[in-house]
Amino acid sequence: MFVARRVRSSVNFAKGTKAFSALAGVDSTKTIIHQTTHPKAKLEKEKLKFGTTFSDHMLEIDWDAEKGWGKPLIRPYGPLNIDPASSSLHYALQCFEGMKAYINDDGKIRLFRPDMNMARMNSSMERLFLPTFDSKEMIECIKQLVLLDKDWIPKGDGYSLYLRPTGISTHPHIGVSASSKAKVFVILSPVGPYYPEGFAPVKLYADDKYVRAWPGGTGNTKIGGNYGSTIMPQYEASKKGYSQILWLFGEEHFVTEVGTMNLFVYWINENGEKELVTAPLHRGDILPGVTRDSILQLTRGWGEFKVTEHTITMPSIVKAQKEGRLLEIFGSGTAAIISPVELINYNGVDINVPLDAEDGKSGKLTKRIWKEMTDIQYGRVEHPWSVVIN
Amino acid sequence: MFVARRVRSSVNFAKGTKAFSALAGVDSTKTIIHQTTHPKAKLEKEKLKFGTTFSDHMLEIDWDAEKGWGKPLIRPYGPLNIDPASSSLHYALQCFEGMKAYINDDGKIRLFRPDMNMARMNSSMERLFLPTFDSKEMIECIKQLVLLDKDWIPKGDGYSLYLRPTGISTHPHIGVSASSKAKVFVILSPVGPYYPEGFAPVKLYADDKYVRAWPGGTGNTKIGGNYGSTIMPQYEASKKGYSQILWLFGEEHFVTEVGTMNLFVYWINENGEKELVTAPLHRGDILPGVTRDSILQLTRGWGEFKVTEHTITMPSIVKAQKEGRLLEIFGSGTAAIISPVELINYNGVDINVPLDAEDGKSGKLTKRIWKEMTDIQYGRVEHPWSVVIN
Numbered sequence: 001m002f003v004a005r006r007v008r009s010s011v012n013f014a015k016g017t018k019a020f021s022a023l024a025g026v027d028s029t030k031t032i033i034h035q036t037t038h039p040k041a042k043l044e045k046e047k048l049k050f051g052t053t054f055s056d057h058m059l060e061i062d063w064d065a066e067k068g069w070g071k072p073l074i075r076p077y078g079p080l081n082i083d084p085a086s087s088s089l090h091y092a093l094q095c096f097e098g099m100k101a102y103i104n105d106d107g108k109i110r111l112f113r114p115d116m117n118m119a120r121m122n123s124s125m126e127r128l129f130l131p132t133f134d135s136k137e138m139i140e141c142i143k144q145l146v147l148l149d150k151d152w153i154p155k156g157d158g159y160s161l162y163l164r165p166t167g168i169s170t171h172p173h174i175g176v177s178a179s180s181k182a183k184v185f186v187i188l189s190p191v192g193p194y195y196p197e198g199f200a201p202v203k204l205y206a207d208d209k210y211v212r213a214w215p216g217g218t219g220n221t222k223i224g225g226n227y228g229s230t231i232m233p234q235y236e237a238s239k240k241g242y243s244q245i246l247w248l249f250g251e252e253h254f255v256t257e258v259g260t261m262n263l264f265v266y267w268i269n270e271n272g273e274k275e276l277v278t279a280p281l282h283r284g285d286i287l288p289g290v291t292r293d294s295i296l297q298l299t300r301g302w303g304e305f306k307v308t309e310h311t312i313t314m315p316s317i318v319k320a321q322k323e324g325r326l327l328e329i330f331g332s333g334t335a336a337i338i339s340p341v342e343l344i345n346y347n348g349v350d351i352n353v354p355l356d357a358e359d360g361k362s363g364k365l366t367k368r369i370w371k372e373m374t375d376i377q378y379g380r381v382e383h384p385w386s387v388v389i390n
Numbered sequence: 391m392f393v394a395r396r397v398r399s400s401v402n403f404a405k406g407t408k409a410f411s412a413l414a415g416v417d418s419t420k421t422i423i424h425q426t427t428h429p430k431a432k433l434e435k436e437k438l439k440f441g442t443t444f445s446d447h448m449l450e451i452d453w454d455a456e457k458g459w460g461k462p463l464i465r466p467y468g469p470l471n472i473d474p475a476s477s478s479l480h481y482a483l484q485c486f487e488g489m490k491a492y493i494n495d496d497g498k499i500r501l502f503r504p505d506m507n508m509a510r511m512n513s514s515m516e517r518l519f520l521p522t523f524d525s526k527e528m529i530e531c532i533k534q535l536v537l538l539d540k541d542w543i544p545k546g547d548g549y550s551l552y553l554r555p556t557g558i559s560t561h562p563h564i565g566v567s568a569s570s571k572a573k574v575f576v577i578l579s580p581v582g583p584y585y586p587e588g589f590a591p592v593k594l595y596a597d598d599k600y601v602r603a604w605p606g607g608t609g610n611t612k613i614g615g616n617y618g619s620t621i622m623p624q625y626e627a628s629k630k631g632y633s634q635i636l637w638l639f640g641e642e643h644f645v646t647e648v649g650t651m652n653l654f655v656y657w658i659n660e661n662g663e664k665e666l667v668t669a670p671l672h673r674g675d676i677l678p679g680v681t682r683d684s685i686l687q688l689t690r691g692w693g694e695f696k697v698t699e700h701t702i703t704m705p706s707i708v709k710a711q712k713e714g715r716l717l718e719i720f721g722s723g724t725a726a727i728i729s730p731v732e733l734i735n736y737n738g739v740d741i742n743v744p745l746d747a748e749d750g751k752s753g754k755l756t757k758r759i760w761k762e763m764t765d766i767q768y769g770r771v772e773h774p775w776s777v778v779i780n
Contacts, residue, residue: 054475058474092482092618168479218619223619225618231518232516259566
């Protein structure tokens with residue numbers, strides 16, 4: 001319901017005329033396909049570098065405030081013609097999603113919880129006052145694209161096709177105002193395992209200088225503006241020898257996210273209970289990660305330890321570590337799925353995080369969650385989250 | 391000095407190889423001009439709508455991490471070919487400036503403090519880890535463009551050519567990382583007076599739900615990410631009957647900016663002194679406006695009342711209004727120059743701001759500042775801020 005209402009209000013704001021009912025929605029049955037006549041050579045999968053290789057085709061769907069969504073177009077991957085006054089280039093009217101398509105040995109192709117990504121993309125579009133869309137129809141269009149380029153899905157453990165749905169304003173107007181033209185496009189990038197040699201635990205720098213997001217801001221949406229400003233702080237951390245930033249918030253140094261991932265802490269809490277904890281969503285400064293939500297559901301399903309969403313502070317992590325209660329820490333996100341943490345620099349001191357003595361690369365729980373998640377994603381275990389599309 | 395250092399570190403980060411000395415800077419003497427063969431028809435100046443009409447030409451300068459800045463290109467206004475993976479469309483790696491060119495009766499064309507805009511653009515580029523440039527050379531390139539399109543500068547009081555320098559990443563890589571390709575482009579838009587019928591004072595909605603900027607964030611730079619998220623709150627305010635948002639910060643409700651402008655309060659302070667006050671820059675949540683700085687210098691030069699940069703809270707404005715000490719409030723920015731405020735809705739109550747009884751459209755000081763500023767901008771009064779370019 002809220003989707004329809006928002007589309008209508010966008011239009012009213014932009015034009016003050018059309019009612020929602022008169023506007024066209026995304027219709028996957030009307031997709032036009034212009035197939036490439038020059039298929040690209042595929043890189044050997046071992047040479048893939050995250051986010052630099054793209055498949056033969058892309059999806060584009062245009063929207064305008066008078067007509068609504070136009071016919072989906074699948075066409076050869078290539079440049080977008082963007083007016084230099086387009087507000088996507090001036091006011092960051094842009095949002096995106098990260099998803100993956102997995103292929104298993106018998107050729108079945110799976111998407112992981114695409115409904116979650118589309119719902120979040122609609123919430124991002126809404127936050128930018130861009131038009132929303134019907135998630136199911138958008139997923140159908142994405143399926144068409146993935147099936148056309150299915151030979152681009154690299155096979156094997158850790159390999160997948162990364163999907164990047166993106167929404168931008170194409171309104172050529174340099175006033176800061178509602179867009180009356182927009183575009184959703186989807187590009188596909190074959191990717192290899194994030195950690196080709198098995199887990200490589202990361203060293204974090206807990207930053208109290210830069211703040212990623214704040215209450216009343218946009219940290220709970222996946223809009224472009226949340227990302228560009230993280231590159232300089234990330235560079236400063238890397239100069240100090242840390243590979244990711246641990247984003248803090250407030251004077252109490254709440255732990256929020258790590259790099260572009262959610263963060264999980266596994267510890268024995270002050271009450272002596274084993275607990276897996278991640279930052280809560282209610283302040284609006286945390287991205288509601290699909291992997292985050294899946295890990296919460298999965299581990300709650302086990303019923304083996306307490307699983308909670310509540311505020312964690314850096315001092316409470318330091319205290320737990322000193323008292324031998326800190327068990328494991330890991331990041332979660334679509335790109336790496338799970339990223340074990342071995343160390344956090346806080347106030348100039350390196351806080352070591354325990355790793356499994358066997359391989360020294362991750363904790364035992366971290367490894368177990370990673371295995372269960374990837375078993376579902378690759379279809380080694382049947383699960384409703386994993387949607388077969390062929 | 392800091393410019394050179396940053397360019398070098400960007401390159402090292404991106405590539406780890408080239409030293410700054412090997413990279414080309416912007417060189418205005420190398421500008422290539424492709425003049426249009428199809429000049430556009432010009433709209434009657436009375437029909438101009440802010441930011442929707444563009445001149446015949448635009449400027450483009452490309453940068454890459456291997457070679458530095460390429461030759462400036464002035465070419466017919468038209469679309470940019472942007473790779474769909476370009477990080478300007480995904481991570482809001484984009485920033486901009488707003489400047490104006492004014493023409494007076496004897497044909498002299500003036501830019502207002504272009505050095506300030508270019509210094510701020512470099513600080514925005516730096517915050518995004520994009521390459522910086524030599525301000526003087528960039529101003530020379532902009533002059534070449536403005537002079538080529540000088541017939542697009544509308545004549546008359548309140549008319550000007552709005553210049554929009556924009557910096558974007560063109561790096562086709564969907565990892566969140568330093569750009570190794572970027573572009574600066576400049577487009578020109580003829581504009582009419584912001585208030586064609588003389589001042590129209592605005593009604594503000596003091597918002598405690600959305601927060602524009604945060605210490606440790608990016609509110610002190612002019613990057614795209616600061617703007618896109620303001621459109622939905624702006625729409626919510628407009629539905630309530632208020633034309634602009636007054637952005638607050640913190641539990642004390644610090645007054646920060648209004649819409650996309652800085653805010654000035656003229657009052658009799660608690661010590662009984664006449665004072666013009668605007669929010670301070672030190673928290674990093676205020677854009678260092680060129681108009682803001684000019685008003686501070688101008689009014690300090692008069693020596694007639696106290697001029698300060700310090701924190702103002704909404705409760706202190708409410709108190710001053712109740713005690714009859716509130717004299718005037720106005721916004722300042724390049725587009726409107728000065729925008730008088732007649733009312734602020736705060737906590738559900740409309741707080742009236744005094745206006746000059748003569749015309750009921752602005753305060754006397756507001757009008758005086760507007761006149762002195764525009765006298766300088768149009769060259770009716772000679773001033774070093776106003777740079778003649780022909």
